[in-house]
Amino acid sequence: MTVNLLIFIFLAVVAIAAAVGLILSRNPVYSALYLIVNFLAVGVFYLVLGAPFIALAQITVYAGAIMVLFLFVIMLLGAAKPKEVDPFKWQRPLALVLLAAVLLEGLYAILTRVALTLTAVPPDPSLADPKTLAMVLYSKYSLPFEITSIILLVAAIGAVVLTKKTTREEGK
Amino acid sequence: MENSLLFNLVPWVVFLPLIGLVINLLIGKKLGEVFSGTIASLATGLAFVVSFLLAVALNTHTEGTTITLGDWITIGDFTTRWAFRVDTLSVVMMLVVSGVGMLIHIYSIGYMHNDVRHNGDTGRFTRFFVFLNLFIAAMMILVSADNFLMMFVGWEGVGLCSYLLIGFWFEKGKDGIGNAIAAKKAFITNRVGDFGLLIAMFLIFSNFGTLQFDQVFAQAGAVAAAKPGVMLLITLFMLLGVTGKSAQLPLFVWLPDAMAGPTPVSALIHAATMVTAGVYLVARSAAFYALVPTAQTAVTWVGAATALFAATIAVGQYDIKKVLAYSTISQLGFMVAAVGMGATVAGMFHLVTHAFFKGLLFLAAGSVIQGMERGMHHGTQHDHETDPQDMRQMGGLRQRMPLTFWVYLAGALALTGIAPLAGFFSKDEILLSAWQTRPAVFAVLAVAALLTAFYMGRQLIMVFFGKPQTKAAEHASESPLVVTLPLVVLAALSILGGLLNFPGWHTLETWLSHTLGEGEPAHFNWLVAGISTLLALLGLGIAWLVYARKGESRQTDPLRKPLGPVFTGMERKWWVDEFYQAILLDPYKSFAQFIADKVDLGIIDRIGGGLAAGTRVLAEGIRKFQNGYIRSYALWMLLGLAVIMTYIFFK
Amino acid sequence: MIPIAFPIGLAVVLFCLGILGVILRKNAIVIFMSLELMFNAANLLFITFANQFQQVDGQIFVIFVMVTAAAEVAVGLAMIVTIFRGKHSVDIDQLTNLKG
Numbered sequence: 001m002t003v004n005l006l007i008f009i010f011l012a013v014v015a016i017a018a019a020v021g022l023i024l025s026r027n028p029v030y031s032a033l034y035l036i037v038n039f040l041a042v043g044v045f046y047l048v049l050g051a052p053f054i055a056l057a058q059i060t061v062y063a064g065a066i067m068v069l070f071l072f073v074i075m076l077l078g079a080a081k082p083k084e085v086d087p088f089k090w091q092r093p094l095a096l097v098l099l100a101a102v103l104l105e106g107l108y109a110i111l112t113r114v115a116l117t118l119t120a121v122p123p124d125p126s127l128a129d130p131k132t133l134a135m136v137l138y139s140k141y142s143l144p145f146e147i148t149s150i151i152l153l154v155a156a157i158g159a160v161v162l163t164k165k166t167t168r169e170e171g172k
Numbered sequence: 173m174e175n176s177l178l179f180n181l182v183p184w185v186v187f188l189p190l191i192g193l194v195i196n197l198l199i200g201k202k203l204g205e206v207f208s209g210t211i212a213s214l215a216t217g218l219a220f221v222v223s224f225l226l227a228v229a230l231n232t233h234t235e236g237t238t239i240t241l242g243d244w245i246t247i248g249d250f251t252t253r254w255a256f257r258v259d260t261l262s263v264v265m266m267l268v269v270s271g272v273g274m275l276i277h278i279y280s281i282g283y284m285h286n287d288v289r290h291n292g293d294t295g296r297f298t299r300f301f302v303f304l305n306l307f308i309a310a311m312m313i314l315v316s317a318d319n320f321l322m323m324f325v326g327w328e329g330v331g332l333c334s335y336l337l338i339g340f341w342f343e344k345g346k347d348g349i350g351n352a353i354a355a356k357k358a359f360i361t362n363r364v365g366d367f368g369l370l371i372a373m374f375l376i377f378s379n380f381g382t383l384q385f386d387q388v389f390a391q392a393g394a395v396a397a398a399k400p401g402v403m404l405l406i407t408l409f410m411l412l413g414v415t416g417k418s419a420q421l422p423l424f425v426w427l428p429d430a431m432a433g434p435t436p437v438s439a440l441i442h443a444a445t446m447v448t449a450g451v452y453l454v455a456r457s458a459a460f461y462a463l464v465p466t467a468q469t470a471v472t473w474v475g476a477a478t479a480l481f482a483a484t485i486a487v488g489q490y491d492i493k494k495v496l497a498y499s500t501i502s503q504l505g506f507m508v509a510a511v512g513m514g515a516t517v518a519g520m521f522h523l524v525t526h527a528f529f530k531g532l533l534f535l536a537a538g539s540v541i542q543g544m545e546r547g548m549h550h551g552t553q554h555d556h557e558t559d560p561q562d563m564r565q566m567g568g569l570r571q572r573m574p575l576t577f578w579v580y581l582a583g584a585l586a587l588t589g590i591a592p593l594a595g596f597f598s599k600d601e602i603l604l605s606a607w608q609t610r611p612a613v614f615a616v617l618a619v620a621a622l623l624t625a626f627y628m629g630r631q632l633i634m635v636f637f638g639k640p641q642t643k644a645a646e647h648a649s650e651s652p653l654v655v656t657l658p659l660v661v662l663a664a665l666s667i668l669g670g671l672l673n674f675p676g677w678h679t680l681e682t683w684l685s686h687t688l689g690e691g692e693p694a695h696f697n698w699l700v701a702g703i704s705t706l707l708a709l710l711g712l713g714i715a716w717l718v719y720a721r722k723g724e725s726r727q728t729d730p731l732r733k734p735l736g737p738v739f740t741g742m743e744r745k746w747w748v749d750e751f752y753q754a755i756l757l758d759p760y761k762s763f764a765q766f767i768a769d770k771v772d773l774g775i776i777d778r779i780g781g782g783l784a785a786g787t788r789v790l791a792e793g794i795r796k797f798q799n800g801y802i803r804s805y806a807l808w809m810l811l812g813l814a815v816i817m818t819y820i821f822f823k
Numbered sequence: 824m825i826p827i828a829f830p831i832g833l834a835v836v837l838f839c840l841g842i843l844g845v846i847l848r849k850n851a852i853v854i855f856m857s858l859e860l861m862f863n864a865a866n867l868l869f870i871t872f873a874n875q876f877q878q879v880d881g882q883i884f885v886i887f888v889m890v891t892a893a894a895e896v897a898v899g900l901a902m903i904v905t906i907f908r909g910k911h912s913v914d915i916d917q918l919t920n921l922k923g
Contacts, residue, residue: 002825004825005825008825008829008830012829012833015833015837016833016836016837016840019837019840019841019844019860020840022840022844022853022856022857022860023840023843023844023847023848023853023857028850028852028853031853031856032856035856035859035860038837038860038863039863042837042863042866042867045830045867046867046870049830049870049871049873049874050874051870051873051874051882051885053882054866054870054882054885054886057886057889058866058889061889061893062859062863062889062892065893066859066892066893066896069896069897069900070852070855070856070896070900073852073900073903073904074852076904077852077903077904077907077913092847095843095846095847096843099839099842099843102839102842103835103836103839106832106835106839107832107835107836110828110831110832110835111828111832124877127877127879128879128882132879133879133882133883133886136879136880136883137883137886140880141880141883141887144887145887148887148890148891151890151891151894152890152893152894154894155893155894155895155897155898156897158897158898158901159897159898159900159901160901162898162901162902162904162905163901163904163905
C-alpha cells in the first residue's frame with residue numbers, strides 16, 4: 001500500500017460521495033456546493049497525475065468561475081424546491097438498470113482490457129510546466145486556440161443577447 | 173425490261189396504298205372529296221398495275237421468287253424477315269384484291285358523297301378512304317407474305333380495318349351505339365379465331381424451327397410422319413383461325429352484324445377480300461392438310477355445314493344486306509369445303525368469281541339503298557320512317573333503276589350458278605369434286621345451292637318486280653355514273669369470269685399448279701353440271717311461284733304460314749346470337765364482375781390500402797416517443813448508449 | 824504508483840453518475856451541473872492518458888474542454904434565465920412545446 005494508492009482511494013471516495021450528493025440533494029445550492037467539492041477532489045488528483053497547471057486551472061476556472069456563475073443563477077431564480085413527481089414512473093428504475101449495465105460493462109472492460117500492471121508515471125516537472133504547455137499550445141494547436149477564443153466571444157455575446165429584456169416599442 | 177426484274181416491284185403493292193393513305197391523312201381534307209377519293213383509287217389502281225406486271229413476269233418465270241426487304245426479328249435461332257413471296261397463288265389474290273378494290277374505291281367516291289350527307293358529317297369523307305387504303309395495304313401484306321408471322325401482321329391488320337370501317341358511323345346505329353357494338357363484335361370474334369391461328373403458329377415454330385412458308389412446307393412430310401398428332405393440332409387450330417376470319421361455324425356471327433358499316437365496306441371487306449383470307453390460308457397450307465386426312469374432313473364438313481346453315485337463314489331475312497351477308501357466309505362455306513376436300517383450285521376459282529359477283533351484288537345493293545334514300549327525300553317530302561334497306565318496302569324498282577336492275581340480275585344469276593356466267597363454272601367444280609370424293613358433302617352442298625337460288629330469286633322479286641310498296645320506292649331514282657360504272661365492269665367480269673378456268677382450257681388450274689403442285693385436272697361432268705343447273709332453275713322457279721303473286725301485301729312473308737316455326741327460326745338466325753349470349757357472354761360477365769368486386773376491390777385493393785393503413789398505425793405508434801419531455805429523450809439516448817456498449821462488449 | 828486502471832474506473836463511475844443526474848433530476852440547473860460532472864470525468868480521462876503516454880497534448884485538450892464548458896454554461900444559464908422569465912419555473916418538464 002503505497003502512499004499514492006491511499007491518496008487515490010481517499011480522493012476517489014470524496015469525489016464519488018460528492019457526486020452522489022449532487023444528484024440526490026433536494027436543495028440546488030447544496031448540489032452546487034457538492035459539485036465544488038467534487039471539482040476540488042479531482043483537481044488534487046490532477047496534481048498527483050502530474051498536471052499542476054491544469055489542476056490550478058481547474059480550481060480557478062471551474063470551481064471558481066463556473067460554479068460561482070451557477071450559484072448566481074440559483075440565487076437569481078430562487079432555490080425553489082419543486083415537487084419531484086415524475087411524469088413517467090417507470091423512468092427511474094429503467095434508468096438505474098441501464099446505468100448499472102453500462103457501468104458494469106465499463107468496469108469489466110477496464111479490468112480485463114487494461115493491464116493492471118500498467119501504472120501511472122510519477123509526475124515529471126519538466127513535462128507539464130507552463131512553458132511546455134505554451135509551446136505546444138501556440139504552435140501545434142494554434143488553430144483550435146483561435147477557435148475557442150471565438151467560442152468564448154460568441155458565448156459572451158450570446159449570453160448578453162439572450163438575457164436582454166425585450167422592450168415593447170409602441171407605434172414604431 | 174428483263175421480266176424477272178419486274179418481281180422487285182412487289183413491295184409497291186403494299187407501299188402504294190400506304191402512300192395514298194399518308195397523302196389523304198395529311199392533306200386530304202383540305203383538298204376536297206374528289207381529290208381524296210381519286211388519290212385512294214389511284215393508289216389501289218397502281219397496285220393493280222403492279223400486280224398485273226407481276227403476273228406478266230410470272231408467266232415466264234412460273235416458279236416465282238421471294239423479294240426480301242430486310243430482317244425483322246432475330247432472336248437466337250429465330251429469324252423472321254420482311255419478305256414478299258411472288259408466286260402464282262399470291263399474285264391471284266393480289267389481282268383480285270387490287271382489282272376489285274380499285275372498282276370499289278371508285279364506287280365509294282359517289283356512294284360516300286351521298287352517305288356523308290345522309291349521315292350528317294361531310295368531314296368524315298377522307299377518313300373513309302384512309303381506312304380503305306389501310307385495308308388494301310394490310311391485305312396485300314397478308315397475301316404477299318413469305319412467312320406466317322408477316323401474314324399474321326396482315327391478318328390482324330385487316331381485322332383492325334374491319335373494326336374501323338364497320339364502326340365508321342360510330343355514333344349511329346341502334347341506341348346510338350349499335351355500330352360500335354357491331355364493330356366490337358367483329359373484332360372480338362375475329363380475335364378468338366386469331367387465337368387459334370397463333371397457337372398453330374406457335375406449334376409450327378416449336379416443331380419446325382422456322383415460320384417461313386417454303387422451309388415449313390418442305391419439312392411438312394417429315395414432321396407429319398414423326399409427330400402426326402402435332403400436325404393434326406396445327407391444322408385444327410388453323411381451322412379455328414379460318415372460322416374466325418372467314419365467318420364459318422361457329423364464329424360467323426360477326427358478319428351479319430358487320431353490315432352496319434357502309435355498303436362499299438361490306439362489298440370490299442366482307443365479300444371480296446378479308447373473308448377470303450381464311451380460304452387463302454388453307455390454300456397456302458395445302459401441304460399440311462394433304463398430310464392429315466382427319467383435318468381435311470373437319471374443314472370440309474365445317475364448310476359444308478356452314479353453307480347449308482347460312483343458306484337457311486338467308487331465306488328468312490328481309491334486310492337486303494343481311495341476305496347478301498348470309499349468302500357470303502354460305503359461299504365461303506363452299507370455298508372452305510372445296511379447299512378442305514383438296515380441290516384447292518376449285519376453291520380459289522370460286523374465291524375469284526365470288527369476289528366479282530358478290531362485290532357486284534353488294535355495290536348494286538348500295539345503289540338500291542341510295543335510290544330508296546333519294547326516294548325518301550324526293551321533292552318536298554322528307555320521309556324518315558322508311559328503312560331504305562328493308563326489302564318489304566321496295567318493289568318495282570326495275571322500272572325506276574334499270575341499270576342497277578340489270579347488273580343485279582347478272583350478279584344474282586352468277587351467284588345461283590346459271591351457265592354460262594362465272595358462278596356456274598366455279599360452283600360446278602366444287603360440286604364435281606364433292607361428287608367424286610364425298611357424296612354426303614355433295615348432298616349438303618346441293619341443298620345449299622338450291623336454297624341459294626331460292627333466296628336470290630326471292631330477293632330479286634321483292635326488290636325489283638311487282639308494285640312499289642311505299643312512296644319511297646315509287647320515287648327511287650338511278651345512281652350517278654361514278655356509282656354505276658364500276659357496277660357495269662363487275663357485271664362484265666361476273667359474266668365472263670368463267671373463262672378463267674373454262675373446262676378444257678383450265679387456265680387458272682395450270683397457273684396455280686405451279687405453286688400448289690400438280691393436282692388432278694377437273695373434268696367436266698355433264699351429270700353434275702346438269703344437276704346443278706337444274707337445282708338453280710328449280711330454286712328460281714319456286715321463288716317465282718311463291719313471291720311473284722300479284723296484289724299480295726309484302727308485309728307478311730308468304731312462307732310464314734306453310735313453314736311456321738321453321739320460318740321463325742330462319743328469320744331469327746336460329747337464335748345463335750342469343751345462344752352465345754346466354755352460354756358464353758353472360759356467365760363471363762358475371763365472372764368478370766365477381767373478379768372485379770371480390771378479388772380486385774376486395775383483396776388487391778385491400779393489400780395496398782392495408783399497407784398504407786399499417787404504415788399509419790406504425791407511425792402513430794412511433795409518434796408517442798416524441799412526448800416533449802427532454803428527460804425521456806435523454807433516457808432513450810442512454811438506452812442507445814447501453815445497446816452500443818453491449819454490442820461492442822460482446823463482439 | 825497506482826495502476827492506471829483505477830483513474831479510468833473513477834472517470835467511468837463519475838460519468839455514469841453524471842448521466843444519472845441528467846435523467847433523474849427535474850431542476851434545469853441541477854441537470855446542468857450534472858452535465859459539468861460528465862465533462863469533469865472526461866477531463867480526468869484526458870489527464871490520465873496524458874500521464875500514461877507522457878505527452879502534453881492531453882492537457883492541452885483539457886484546456887479546450889474547460890473553455891468550451893465555460894462558454895456553454897454561460898449560454899445555457901442565460902437561456903434558463905430567459906425561460907424562467909416566461910414560465911416562472913425551472914422545471915424542465917414544463918418545456919414540452921416540441922411535443923410530436
